[in-house]
Amino acid sequence: MEIRNTQILMEKDALARHLGIKLLEIKPGYAMGAMEVRPELLNGVGVTHGGAIFGLADVVFAAASNSHGPVALALSVNIQFLKTTELGAVLTATAREENLTRKTGLYRMEVRDQKGEVIALAEGLVYRRSGSQ
Amino acid sequence: MEIRNTQILMEKDALARHLGIKLLEIKPGYAMGAMEVRPELLNGVGVTHGGAIFGLADVVFAAASNSHGPVALALSVNIQFLKTTELGAVLTATAREENLTRKTGLYRMEVRDQKGEVIALAEGLVYRRSGSQ
Amino acid sequence: MEIRNTQILMEKDALARHLGIKLLEIKPGYAMGAMEVRPELLNGVGVTHGGAIFGLADVVFAAASNSHGPVALALSVNIQFLKTTELGAVLTATAREENLTRKTGLYRMEVRDQKGEVIALAEGLVYRRSGSQ
Amino acid sequence: MEIRNTQILMEKDALARHLGIKLLEIKPGYAMGAMEVRPELLNGVGVTHGGAIFGLADVVFAAASNSHGPVALALSVNIQFLKTTELGAVLTATAREENLTRKTGLYRMEVRDQKGEVIALAEGLVYRRSGSQ
Numbered sequence: 129m130e131i132r133n134t135q136i137l138m139e140k141d142a143l144a145r146h147l148g149i150k151l152l153e154i155k156p157g158y159a160m161g162a163m164e165v166r167p168e169l170l171n172g173v174g175v176t177h178g179g180a181i182f183g184l185a186d187v188v189f190a191a192a193s194n195s196h197g198p199v200a201l202a203l204s205v206n207i208q209f210l211k212t213t214e215l216g217a218v219l220t221a222t223a224r225e226e227n228l229t230r231k232t233g234l235y236r237m238e239v240r241d242q243k244g245e246v247i248a249l250a251e252g253l254v255y256r257r258s259g260s261q
Numbered sequence: 262m263e264i265r266n267t268q269i270l271m272e273k274d275a276l277a278r279h280l281g282i283k284l285l286e287i288k289p290g291y292a293m294g295a296m297e298v299r300p301e302l303l304n305g306v307g308v309t310h311g312g313a314i315f316g317l318a319d320v321v322f323a324a325a326s327n328s329h330g331p332v333a334l335a336l337s338v339n340i341q342f343l344k345t346t347e348l349g350a351v352l353t354a355t356a357r358e359e360n361l362t363r364k365t366g367l368y369r370m371e372v373r374d375q376k377g378e379v380i381a382l383a384e385g386l387v388y389r390r391s392g393s394q
Numbered sequence: 395m396e397i398r399n400t401q402i403l404m405e406k407d408a409l410a411r412h413l414g415i416k417l418l419e420i421k422p423g424y425a426m427g428a429m430e431v432r433p434e435l436l437n438g439v440g441v442t443h444g445g446a447i448f449g450l451a452d453v454v455f456a457a458a459s460n461s462h463g464p465v466a467l468a469l470s471v472n473i474q475f476l477k478t479t480e481l482g483a484v485l486t487a488t489a490r491e492e493n494l495t496r497k498t499g500l501y502r503m504e505v506r507d508q509k510g511e512v513i514a515l516a517e518g519l520v521y522r523r524s525g526s527q
Numbered sequence: 528m529e530i531r532n533t534q535i536l537m538e539k540d541a542l543a544r545h546l547g548i549k550l551l552e553i554k555p556g557y558a559m560g561a562m563e564v565r566p567e568l569l570n571g572v573g574v575t576h577g578g579a580i581f582g583l584a585d586v587v588f589a590a591a592s593n594s595h596g597p598v599a600l601a602l603s604v605n606i607q608f609l610k611t612t613e614l615g616a617v618l619t620a621t622a623r624e625e626n627l628t629r630k631t632g633l634y635r636m637e638v639r640d641q642k643g644e645v646i647a648l649a650e651g652l653v654y655r656r657s658g659s660q
Contacts, residue, residue, distance in 0.1 A: 142309035146279070146301040168279040171323065177276035178335050179319040190304065190311075202311050203498060204519060206339045206472060206605040206650065210626045211278030226648060227587055227609045231497070231521060232469060234648070235608055249625060249633070250607065251650060253470060253519070255497060315542060336631060339472040339517065339605060341500055343493045360456060360476045364630070364654060365602060367474055367515070380499070382492060384472065384517060386603060386652070388630060401584030409576035412545070412567040435543040437589065443542035444589075444601050452578040456570065468577050472605045 129133075131155070134194050144187045147180060151191055157225030159191035165217040171176045175212040176219070180224070181248050182207055185237040189252040192223035193233050200233060200254035215237040218242040231256055264288070267275055268325050277320045280313060290358030292324035298350040308345040309352070315340055317354045318370040322385040325356035326366050333366060333387035337364050340383040344374070351375040356385075364389055397421070400460050410453045417457055423491030423511060425457035431483040441478040442485070447514050448473055450487045451503040455518040458489035459499050466499060466520035473516040477507070484508045489518075497522055530554070533593050543586045546579060550590055556624030558590035564616040574611040575618070580647050581606055583620045584636040588651040591622035592632050599632060599653035606649040610640070617641040622651075630655055 131154055138144070138151050144161075147169065153160040161184060163169075169180040183209060193200035213219065220240050227234040233256060239248040264287055271277070271284050277294075280302065286293040294317060296302075302313040318340065326333035346352065353373050362365040370383040397420055400477040404410070404417050410427075413435065419426040427450060429435070435446040451473060459466035479485065486506050493500040530553055537543070537550050543560075546568065552559040559582060562568075568579040584606060592599035612618065619639050626633040636649040 137305040140305040140307075141310070142301050142303045143312050147312070166584065168275050168620065170275045172270040172273040174273075176339070177274070177316075179280070179312070179316030179320070180322075182315045182319065182338075183310075186310070186312040186315070204339065205311070205315075205471060206337065208337045208626075208650065209335050214273050227607075227645070234609065237266045243389050246626070249650070251648070253607065255521075255636065288413065297432065337603060341493075341519065343500065360474075360512070369478065379493070382517070384474065384515070388654075403571040406571040406573075407576070408567050408569045409578050413578070434541050436541045437534040438539040440539075443540070443582075443585070444604070445542050445546070445578070445585040448581045448585065448604075449576075449578030452576070456577075468608050469609045470605065471577070471581075472603065474603045475601050480531065 130197050131195060134177060137194060138191050141187060143155065143183065148181050149184055149187050152205065154191050154195055156195050157192060159188040159223045160220065161188045162218060162220045163227045165213060165215055165219065167215060170215060171184045175214055176217060178209060181239055184219055185239055185250045188223035189235050189237055192225060192235050199237045199257040203255050205250055205252040207248055208255060209248050211247040213241050213247055264328060264383050267324060270323050270327060274320060275344045276316060280316050284320065287328055289326050289328050290325060292321040292356045294321045295351060295353045298346060298348055298352065300348060303348060308347055309350060311323050311342060314372055317352055318372055318381065318383045321354045322368050322370055323354055325358060326387045332390040336388050337350040338383055338385040340381060342381050343381050344378060344380040346374050346380055395462060396463050400457060403460060404457050408454060409449060413449050415453050416451055417453065420461055422461050425454040425489045427454045428484060428486045431479060431481055433481060436481060441480055442483060444475055447505055450485055451505055451514065451516045454487045454495040455501050455503055458491060458501050459520045465523040469519045469521050471516055471518040473514060474484050475514050477511060477513040479507050479513055480510060491517065529596050530594060533590060536593060537590050540586060542582065546582050548583055548586050550586065553590050553594055555594050556591055558587040558622045560587045560620045561617060564612060564614055564618065566614060569614060572639055574613055575616060577608060580638055583618055584638055584647065584649045587620045587622035588634050588636055591624060591634050592653045598656040602652045602654050604651040606647055608647050610644060610646040612640050612646055
């Protein structure tokens with residue numbers, strides 16, 4: 129039931145649609161999504177924009193952190209860029225819960241290219257509103 | 262001359278255009294830009310998407326870190342979300358150089374709303390390719 | 395009164411004493427401290443240990459974040475190391491409040507050497523327990 | 528041979544000794560260490576000091592990142608504190624290489640208590656000096 133609410137919440141995510149991000153799976157404390165690198169996702173030197181990679185990581189982060197009920201508020205994200213990718217690349221991202229308390233949640237995101245190589249790693253912290261469980 | 266090269270580089274930034282980001286100023290070690298929160302930049306709960314805010318911060322980060330010559334490669338960014346904003350908000354972001362060595366550069370980004378309130382803070386680290394000066 | 399409570403709290407900080415950290419000033423949302431780099435604070439290559447620099451930043455962070463009442467709990471810290479220092483260096487650190495909500499606080503730490511050069515920058519986030527104000 | 532050099536480097540780590548940190552294993556891209564929480568490692572509220580936990584994570588980070596030859600320079604560390612521990616706790620920390628390029632290395636640190644529960648997670652980035660391989 130809560131997962132269904134999370135799906136409804138995520139379907140309303142306009143930026144995800146604008147970037148071509150597809151959310152493929154949501155389970156308690158976990159989410160997975162994908163994004164194809166289209167021309168509008170490139171930066172000035174012609175590789176995938178850091179903002180697009182962050183966007184993908186942020187969407188699975190939001191889905192995973194709201195999977196227990198839709199009330200998580202992102203406080204901070206730390207992202208590490210490991211490898212550049214190019215036009216046509218298909219990126220997948222996962223978010224996994226590393227810690228959950230009554231008030232906070234910590235999530236680990238991995239972004240991979242179509243060869244399965246990790247291209248970015250991120251860590252995201254949320255504050256969970258009272259009554260969020 | 263280098264600033265002009267940086268401007269040319271940034272004009273090719275497709276994601277910046279896709280998100281409606283305008284780069285308003287580039288100086289050595291500094292950049293400033295703006296973005297209006299249009300419907301496609303919202304998340305599922307109807308506030309400005311973290312990915313859009315990061316995108317704006319990332320664009321001024323790229324401009325500032327490439328202002329000495331276009332060769333900086335983002336290694337990591339840490340972003341703190343302080344305040345939500347809504348449809349129609351006009352966000353401005355600055356990037357300022359905090360440290361520059363032969364091989365690395367550190368930048369501080371501030372994102373503000375139209376009232377001048379800070380809504381996000383970020384810190385970005387780049388690797389500078391050899392010959393980059 | 396709250397500042398006095400914070401001072402009492404910080405005087406009990408055993409690690410600060412063990413590292414030779416002196417807390418020199420506490421005001422609401424602000425703290426300043428200093429540490430001399432003694433032999434026991436060096437790393438294997440003979441420069442000031444990252445752990446000692448973090449320790450100094452962490453002590454002023456704790457003082458500033460507890461300056462409104464002693465109940466802040468550190469969630470995360472992001473530290474950037476900019477410059478090495480050596481035996482005999484005198485390091486000073488400040489923590490300034492960047493954001494304060496009912497439930498969270500964000501602090502910026504700067505560590506400088508005796509010449510006033512910034513050697514490390516950090517950002518720390520706390521969770522504030524209910525009733526903490 | 529390089530591991531032996533790394534061991535010699537780490538044996539000279541004065542802060543590790545001052546905090547009671549024991550380095551138990553170094554392999555290429557990996558290190559493990561332990562620390563008992565003695566009275567001098569506590570903070571003002573009587574739990575293990577964030578600076579001590581960071582110190583332990585930083586020592587295994589240094590060992591792992593120098594395991595390919597002693598030339599890695601820490602650029603940044605992001606640490607998340609998940610759980611408090613108390614006097615007498617025995618903490619263990621591991622550092623694992625997540626990415627290695629000619630110029631940078633990324634490491635993941637996990638700190639656990641004697642029950643095996645994760646109490647802190649950290650991510651550390653190093654710059655590798657030329658000729659470091």
